[in-house]
Amino acid sequence: MILKGSVYKTGENINTDVIMPGRWCHLTDDKELAKHCMEDLDIDFHKKIKVGDIIVADDNFGCGSSREVAPLSIKAVGISAVVAKSFARIFYRNAINIGLPIFESPECADATEAGDRLEIDMFGGKIKNITKGKDFAFAPFPPFMKTIIDKGGLKGWVLEKLGKA
């Protein structure tokens, strides 16, 4: 699968408190979540994002709380993927579980600027920065994670396990 979009760039240690502040953690509705996504980092984030855009971040993206509303809000606002130098553990598994594509590529994060166009070949292990004309490789997902991603998240895996798929 190929994902395409323009880049929104952020720094390191972007924690879940700024992605989805505690005061909004009671929300479960996608539209509401989208409105407050990244609010404490950039109050206009949800207005700036076009469907398909890609977040490119530095190290330890998503550190802090286990609140799933953090990746959910990113998905809800229309972000198609997050590329970072590295991810915090719980954010990483939450993103996989809810079907938000995420990729670790320090090289891509270093070379990419805000507004660049990216093309991500999800299972081909390649990110192309179209603006800069550069290619970056990322490590393929382990087979188990690929299965979950293929099924669009953990839901598919659960239903199959329960014989409901």
Next chain:
Amino acid sequence: MGQTIAEKIIAEHARVECVVPGQIVTVPVDMAMANELSAALSIKELKSWGIEKLFDTNRVCLIPDHFTPNKDINAAGITRTVREFANKHDIKWYFEVGRAGIEHAVLPMEGVILPGQIMVGGDSHSCTAGAINCLATGVGSTDIACAWATGDIWLKVPQSAKLTYSGKLPPYVYGKDLILYALKDLGTAGATYMSIEFHGSVFDQLPMADRFTMANMAIEAGGKTGIFRFDEKTKELVESTPRYKAEKPSYKTYDPDPDAVYAIERKYDVSNLEPMIARPFSPDLVGPVSEIKNVKIDQVVIGTCTNGWLDDMIRAAEILKGRKVHRDVKAIIIPGSQKIARQAFDLGLPQIFIDAGCVFSTSTCGPCIGGHMGVLGENDVCVSTTNRNFKGRMGHITSRVYLANTSVAAASAVLGRVGSPVEL
């Protein structure tokens, strides 16, 4: 090849001889816990998946604690959803406000989780329970829904980090300082994906409370969990819990092999350590309290899931007894659970707090997550015994939080600025 504690627990649950870091396994969980916020999403997901029946209702635990007692109408709606879900499925381990407290202080103290078990919690500080030699880790709501539906969870076997503390503890240096010191050394991503194993003779000098504080903050270094070895102190705590007394469940304990492999090994001598403090806006911006000069404060929060243990209440009372909170400071004391509050009453501690001019709150996450009961306003400065001081964590994005141990927080409340008990 030798195995670490986490590897042994995972291998046993996966019914294999051994596991290696990086391997992904599916394991049965002994307990899947959620608070009202994570539960609300898990319940919504189960519904959208069309799942009516839970795998085993005795392996589900629900504790509304973040925005409780209901802080507003929204919170009331959420807690109602959770209560109705608990009733519908006849969930034994449902803890209602007034009979509960903060999840991480309730679980191990009630015996809901036991040594050697695997517990997943819909909260990043679920690692707190690792203090009793189990593998407890924070996950998201989809994971919790999966565990409730199937009884299983997928796990990537973590690498392990071994932190060994030796030496003699100086006065006013506690578990909080030991973990802040490690955070200074490792950074907030220093142990990402790792199981942090805590070792060393220092833990003979400290009560279980300090182990909980340290396991609680394993996540602040990016850890999957923090685990302590099992000893007499653990046994005493585990076997005094209501569930253990009622059911006498058997449990297994785990020690690492002598040739276990660690990704990181650190040895810390604590003999010359001072009380530590983490400056805004990260728990790894750590230095000795004595280095922070002339920082006036507006609020102090003592307690919550990090430092809301009975020993913390005792330490706070030691400092506050016969003293008054500074006129510009609001001091809020929040015991970890109703049980701890009850024990504090038995010792006459709330009287000391109230005489000193503190709020003695019911058990709730409240201000720790900027929810209620002490939200910080513009430019407010707070010394808190909680575990995170990210921007906006406790309220306004210009507010600033310093993380410290209970005695330092109590002393700061009296001084009206960041300060240490030795200054009193």
